[in-house]
Amino acid sequence: MNIFERLYLCFYLRKKKKLLNCQKKLPFPVISVGNLTVGGTGKTPFTIAFSKELKKAGYEPVILTRGYRGRLKGPVIVSEDMNAEDAGDEPLMMAMEGLKVVKGADRYAAGVYAIEKFGFDEHNKAVFILDDGFQHWKLYRDLNILLVDGYKGFGNFRLLPSGPLRSPLNEIFEANMIFITKKENETLKDKLKAYGAKEIHFAPIKIEGIKNRDGRDIQPDGKRAFAFAGIGNFQSFIDCLSKLNLKIIGQKKFIDHKRYTEKTIKKIEKLARDSELLITTKKDFVKIKDKILKPELCYLEVSLKINKKSVANIIDFLLKLKHDRA
Known part of the structure; x- marks a missing residue:
């Protein structure tokens, strides 16, 4: 560990200790979904996907973000x-998926607000x-779900x-459940088990198709396409497109959470002038869906598959939690 990592760790641990000492608790179960790494x-x-599974089981999930x-x-x-800028x-x-979402930097305050509203x-x-x-750490959570990218893992572990x-x-041990996302990486799963992680599941990508502005399906049919995105893992986006009947004639990677100015558009x-389709991610699409782009603007619709066993385990946990609080 070099001096820069040591400095980062020092500030990280100091901040964590401070916030844990003033942690607040909501009167309903809180499930954290997060990761150890930067990037998507x-x-x-x-x-x-997880919120939809909870709704199917009769729960009322509210996402605090x-x-x-x-x-x-x-x-x-x-x-x-609303628009993405706001x-x-x-x-x-x-x-847009019909889920209850409350935005706020203070997630405890956002939770209290949601209960009232x-x-x-x-x-x-x-x-x-x-x-x-x-x-x-400012908000107490009853269950910690940790996501690990099935392509990248933990990178160089630095x-x-x-x-x-x-x-x-070592904070991997604070996770109650681990999901390896996007790719069913058995080698990574074995490494996590060797490290001491116990409950590990896969949540692989499911390609739903290509959608136009109105959400209707577009058939690839070997069309010439230009791909662009501003996401944490651009390669996984390209890998998904490569599985479709498209001819990718060009691509452009932007920084995560890219703001699209008129100049960028x-x-x-210009880069896509020889293509028939201009394809991006849904995350990018929601930021530019009201802008006029040529050729036809569309987005890749993907989801993550969460297996029934892991959902059942979480439902059992919620039932036990309710019983313990009664």
């Missing part, structure tokens, strides 16, 4: 008719999903700024 591990599609780069400070309920790209994506009482089966919550780790690797249009 599929938190948003996982949170969407910081809403990175969204201008609204909150707490505020995110609706699908709500943030990922909260807007989740709201949605009128929750002891008769409701409310569950709060703490989006990107592994490092949000802390920021020398590597991708936001938290020390014109640059993309």
Whole structure:
């Protein structure tokens, strides 16, 4: 560990201790979904899929999110008719799936706000999903779900700024469940088991297809396509497109949570002038869906598959928690 990693760790542990000492607790179960690394591990599609599974089981999930780069400070309920500049790209994506989403930097305050606005009482089966919550110690969580990218794992196993780790690797033991996302990486699973992790599941990518502005399916049919995105793991996006009947004639990678200016839009249009389709991720699409782009703008729709056993384990946990609190 070099001096920069040591400095990062020093500030990290100091902040964690301070926030744990003033941790607050909501009157309903809180499940954290987060990761140890920077970059995309599929938190948003996982949170969407997980919330839908809870709804199927009769629960009322509410996603508490910081809403990175969204201008609204909150707490505020995110609706699908908002724009990404105000709500943030990922909260807007989740709201567009018909889920209850509350944005706010203080997740405890956001939870209290949600209880009041949605009128929750002891008769409701409310569950709060703490989006990107592994490092949000200000709010007590009853269950920690840790996501690990099935392509990247933990990279070089170094802390920021020398590597991708936001938290020390030994904090893997604070996770009650681990999901390897995007790819069923058995080698990574074996490494996690060797490290001491116990409950490990897979949540692989499921390609739903290509959608146009109106959400209708577009048939690839060997069309020439230009791909672009501003996400944490650009390669996984390209890998998904490579499985479709498309001819990728060009691609452009942007930084995560990219803000698309008019200048950037014109640059993309120029790069894609020989293509029939302009394909991006849904996360990027929600930020530019009202802008005019040529050729036809569309997005890749993907989801993460969460196996029935892991869902059943979480439901059992919630039932036990309710019994213990009674």
